[in-house]
Amino acid sequence: MTAIDRTTGAPQPIGYSRSTLGRVALVLRWIALFIAVILFLLPFYLVLRNALSTESDITSPSWTLFPKHLQWGNIKELFNDTQVPMARALYNSAVVGVLGTAGQLLLASMAGYGLARIPYRHADKVFYAIVATLMIPGAVTFIPSFIVVSSLGWVSTLRGLIIPTLFSGFAAFLFRQYFLNFPRELEEAARVDGAGHFGTFWRIVVPNSLPFFAALAAITFIGNWNSFLWPLVIGQDSSSWTIQVAMSTFVTAQTINIHELFMAVAVSILPLVLIFAFLQRYLIQGVTQSGIKD
Amino acid sequence: MSTRTAPAPVPRESARRGARRTKGIAGNTLWFWLFVGPFVVGLLIFSYLPIIWSLILSFFEAYNTVTPSKFVGFGNYVDMLTDHNFLSSLGTFTLFAIFIVPLTFVLSLALALLVNQVKIARAFFRSVFFLPTACSYVVASLIWRLSIFNGVRFGLMNTILGWFGIDGIAWLSTVDPPWYWIPIVTVRLWLQLGFYMILFIAGLQRISPSLYEAAYVDGAKPGWQTFRYITLPQLRATSVAVLILNLIAAYQAFDEFYNLIGNVNFARPPLVYLYGISLGSIQDLGHGSAGALILAVIIMLVTLLQNKIFGFGKAGD
Numbered sequence: 001m002t003a004i005d006r007t008t009g010a011p012q013p014i015g016y017s018r019s020t021l022g023r024v025a026l027v028l029r030w031i032a033l034f035i036a037v038i039l040f041l042l043p044f045y046l047v048l049r050n051a052l053s054t055e056s057d058i059t060s061p062s063w064t065l066f067p068k069h070l071q072w073g074n075i076k077e078l079f080n081d082t083q084v085p086m087a088r089a090l091y092n093s094a095v096v097g098v099l100g101t102a103g104q105l106l107l108a109s110m111a112g113y114g115l116a117r118i119p120y121r122h123a124d125k126v127f128y129a130i131v132a133t134l135m136i137p138g139a140v141t142f143i144p145s146f147i148v149v150s151s152l153g154w155v156s157t158l159r160g161l162i163i164p165t166l167f168s169g170f171a172a173f174l175f176r177q178y179f180l181n182f183p184r185e186l187e188e189a190a191r192v193d194g195a196g197h198f199g200t201f202w203r204i205v206v207p208n209s210l211p212f213f214a215a216l217a218a219i220t221f222i223g224n225w226n227s228f229l230w231p232l233v234i235g236q237d238s239s240s241w242t243i244q245v246a247m248s249t250f251v252t253a254q255t256i257n258i259h260e261l262f263m264a265v266a267v268s269i270l271p272l273v274l275i276f277a278f279l280q281r282y283l284i285q286g287v288t289q290s291g292i293k294d
Numbered sequence: 295m296s297t298r299t300a301p302a303p304v305p306r307e308s309a310r311r312g313a314r315r316t317k318g319i320a321g322n323t324l325w326f327w328l329f330v331g332p333f334v335v336g337l338l339i340f341s342y343l344p345i346i347w348s349l350i351l352s353f354f355e356a357y358n359t360v361t362p363s364k365f366v367g368f369g370n371y372v373d374m375l376t377d378h379n380f381l382s383s384l385g386t387f388t389l390f391a392i393f394i395v396p397l398t399f400v401l402s403l404a405l406a407l408l409v410n411q412v413k414i415a416r417a418f419f420r421s422v423f424f425l426p427t428a429c430s431y432v433v434a435s436l437i438w439r440l441s442i443f444n445g446v447r448f449g450l451m452n453t454i455l456g457w458f459g460i461d462g463i464a465w466l467s468t469v470d471p472p473w474y475w476i477p478i479v480t481v482r483l484w485l486q487l488g489f490y491m492i493l494f495i496a497g498l499q500r501i502s503p504s505l506y507e508a509a510y511v512d513g514a515k516p517g518w519q520t521f522r523y524i525t526l527p528q529l530r531a532t533s534v535a536v537l538i539l540n541l542i543a544a545y546q547a548f549d550e551f552y553n554l555i556g557n558v559n560f561a562r563p564p565l566v567y568l569y570g571i572s573l574g575s576i577q578d579l580g581h582g583s584a585g586a587l588i589l590a591v592i593i594m595l596v597t598l599l600q601n602k603i604f605g606f607g608k609a610g611d
Contacts, residue, residue, distance in 0.1 A: 047437060133342075136590060229549065269433060272428040276421075
């Protein structure tokens with residue numbers, strides 16, 4: 001915290017004096033802050049407004065701040081639209097989000113623990129082989145990965161959407177760093193009680209690391225839910241579209257009414273807003289710990 | 295610990311029965327691989343294998359197939375490096391980076407400073423600016439394309455222009471002047487500023503207050519002087535991280551270009567072009583692989599170069 005001890009008379013980090021000039025600057029800063037808040041919230045408001053409007057109200061040239069006729073029926077209309085596999089897309093996204101996140105954390109945490117705690121002669125070589133993959137920019141690998149997944153016959157399947165994304169070198173790296181700093185005393189105690197590596201990990205280490213797991217889980221889930229390029233590459237058939245691919249396809253194919261599309265956007269944002277409401281502390285921790293959104 | 299040399303891996307069944315009793319180096323080796331093995335196997339199949347396969351394919355002609363047919367040596371690489379479309383996609387990226395990197399840096403630092411100095415409702419402001427990072431590029435692109443920058447009269451920007459008696463603009467398809475950059479750059483700013491702001495706030499909070507006190511004693515004026523001589527140098531490590539992460543992310547721009555303007559030749563970043571040639575109507579995986587590897591090498595070189603220039607970790611973290 002940059003709170004300055006007032007008794008020392010030291011200035012604020014961004015100092016502001018008691019002069020008129022200082023006061024003007026302070027007012028200007030608050031104005032800037034409020035303009036920024038409005039600009040940042042406006043897109044969310046537009047989604048809500050359009051999702052609850054009629055099509056003709058959205059496309060009417062006389063722009064209004066509030067919907068002229070509140071249309072709660074849009075949500076029913078969206079899920080009843082036979083041209084739009086909305087329920088299926090949501091299901092796919094949920095499966096990818098939950099299984100993808102759980103699988104990635106399970107694999108990476110075990111790998112990280114093994115690297116950090118189980119003595120093995122070649123552990124450092126294994127670690128370098130994992131870190132080397134961090135040098136490869138993620139998105140560039142979509143063509144190579146597509147080649148492997150299509151040879152496995154996994155195009156347009158949930159397997160193809162999930163399994164290739166489970167092995168995050170970055171997550172394994174973070175877990176290793178974390179477990180290296182994990183207090184050894186707890187593990188020693190478990191050892192004395194006769195627990196093996198497995199028991200120690202599951203019964204002592206994981207339960208005592210839940211905040212760290214939560215931070216990575218929140219980031220990973222959001223990343224999976226919002227991922228677009230890989231699902232687009234794999235989802236060659238509409239039965240395997242995720243919600244992101246579905247929305248993107250509707251807008252380019254013009255097969256959906258604009259109010260339905262905005263309702264779809266609202267529905268797709270909802271789970272993330274909930275995660276934000278409950279896990280924001282962990283999210284911010286995760287961002288500052290990892291400094292990367294992957 | 296016993297000092298026997300490790301025997302061959304124990305078969306699974308006996309391992310399970312003797313789990314508690316396996317001790318020493320051999321036991322540790324087995325346990326290491328039980329923990330790390332599944333991850334490493336997956337990494338080999340889904341990270342190493344694709345790269346190697348891609349490298350092989352890039353020396354072959356491969357249309358609509360993942361098994362190489364005709365060896366062409368460096369032909370694909372020469373084709374890509376002389377392909378006017380591929381080069382112009384690198385040009386598009388360069389322009390994009392020139393816009394997005396400095397803007398993101400300055401604005402996210404400004405937001406961090408603003409949020410860091412408020413005493414009331416600091417968490418609220420931080421949340422507001424961080425909230426868009428939860429949105430997907432697809433969602434943001436749809437809002438930008440259909441609501442804010444819609445080229446017709448009901449688009450928000452054109453409505454605002456209309457209040458001032460200015461004719462509406464087709465934001466996403468006007469090439470001269472290139473208005474499409476405004477939606478493309480602002481959509482990414484909205485999505486990522488909060489993320490980099492969080493990094494800067496963390497950096498600001500690591501600066502020791504005693505530095506500011508010392509500066510005050512030395513007669514430095516609060517405000518610009520302390521910012522210039524204390525805050526900025528102290529944020530060096532964070533700044534380097536922000537610049538590098540931002541540039542790598544910009545190289546891989548795909549979602550907003552694809553969803554805002556599609557695969558058009560006037561503004562097509564490298565990934566959109568590579569997607570088009572390798573997974574479009576003709577699956578030209580030979581050229582696609584060559585292009586992807588060229589791009590990967592460029593990104594790695596730029597990252598290494600930046601590390602050299604700024605010296606990662608030299609600054610106090």
